[in-house]
Amino acid sequence: MTSSSNRGTGVADETDTQFDLADYLATQQAQVEAALNQSITVVYPDKIYEAMRYSLMAGGKRLRPILCLATCELLGGTTEMAMPTACALEMIHTMSLIHDDLPAMDNDDYRRGKPTNHKVYGEDIAILAGDGLLAYAFEFVAAQTQQVSAERVLQVIARLGHAVGAAGLVGGQVVDLESEGKPDVSLETLNFIHRHKTGALLEASVVCGAILAGADDSNLVRLSRYAQDIGLAFQIVDDVLDITATQEELGKTAGKDLQAQKATYPSFWGIEESRRQAQALVTAAKAQVEPFGDRAKPLQAIADYITARTH
Template identity: 40%
Template sequence: MSDFKSWMQGVQARMEDTLSAVLPRADHLPARLHEAMRYAVLDGGKRVRPLLAFAAGELTAASPERLAYAGAAVELIHAYSLVHDDMPAMDNDVLRRGKPTVHVAFDEATALLAGDALQTAAFDVLSHHALADQPATQLKMVGILARASGSLGMCGGQGVDLYSVGQTLTLPELELMHILKTGALIRAAVLLGAHCGEPLSDEELARVDHFAKCMGLAFQVVDDILDEEADTATLGKTAGKDAANNKPTYVALLGLKGARDKAAELQLDARAALAPFGARAERLLDLADYIVARSH
């Protein structure tokens, strides 16, 4: 585990440098917008999605440089989604990653523009750098991130979430919402990382995608548990928000024990999917354990 911790810290440090490099300088016109973009992305966050990209890259012997750019593209999409989710028209939150949300630190109009600009910056990164041996593979990677980000992925899941406030969803309905809202971008991170290296067979890609699907759901189940159990200082965001807003969650549907059992079941399913890869999947398996055991 100490080896995993060192690996994780190394990837996180590399991602901080890469994200800082791909974002416009804070003094570049329009300075306030660029300052808000950097505020939203840098100096915070666990970088789970880039970590997943790097770990998946170990399955295909991908270069760290390619993985850093692929991870940056996914993280920029994630950051933009947080900026918009926190705004008054959405979740109306004032705290993110232990500091005021972007619309509080700047203003609503700047936050809206910062989110828009971070979204397009992700595709600039993904298309500007050579991330695959074949152009067709890189074009596929752009499509993977686009699909995962839009109405058939993350944005669609957020829409279902908004329209489900006050409703009681069945377990399949709740899972579908989170396959889109949280899971789509996590799956994209894993697939982008894998595509940065040597080609996998269709069967191998299906196994990798199944792992990512399971972990995307597990990540959300754990989020729901932490929203119920952890405090605001630990989370770095407002605790108890989902219950206060009467949102459907795994805890509300299954109870705390049921939610924990669900996370453990998904973790086992994810690990089983990667069994044929052997030692090449070590980092992905470490991340599966980290995601389920995390405290924030």
């Protein structure tokens, strides 16, 4: 993945026998799924726990927890150290999807190929299920993290709070809602929306894994830049797929951005230039982690995967 022959192509090199991304993702995803499955049990009142589990266990790429695990291991940490935070990241991400799908927000009936939470449990329970997952995420990190100093755990909790609050995901969502239907949304505003709404939690995934492993300041800066680049690339690709992919491929309603009159990267640049911009970000992200050598192969391969994905 680090050779010059395949850098910047946007696809993982299938001839690379030293690192198999598909196998890596499958192995990590299986570990995350098992941990998530054990994280929430159904007790009274059953409905809220069932609603929380419905969306949490609905599948997905599990990219955020995998990035957390990969970064912790890159710096000498272990899966056991990072798994509670990895699960918490997926809980927070799932909360954002439940709330994003509500009629008052993006109003979608499908997520990951299944009816959205509010279509199954009603809007009231969906809101509470998101609230429950958000609160439990912080409890889970605090109560379940082992082999990590209290100081590092506290840093992770603070980083997660920053990423999900008004300085991160929530702030990005507000500007996104305010920008709908406006013809004069600037590229600067669009970047703000997605560096916060999408990028903040992706960055937290990488940085929290690094904090758990005891990263120094220089490595935190390098990994933050990597995460910021892949976060924006991820959103650019999402915007392209919203136009080019089918509902079956996406697992959610296609063409929603156009229907909502949202500013998107293809609306500024067109599809081909958007793809080029995403690839440039991925190339920059991979360069940030090159100093880590072979240990960075998972992060570099994940960066390539972001632009090569079809859903």
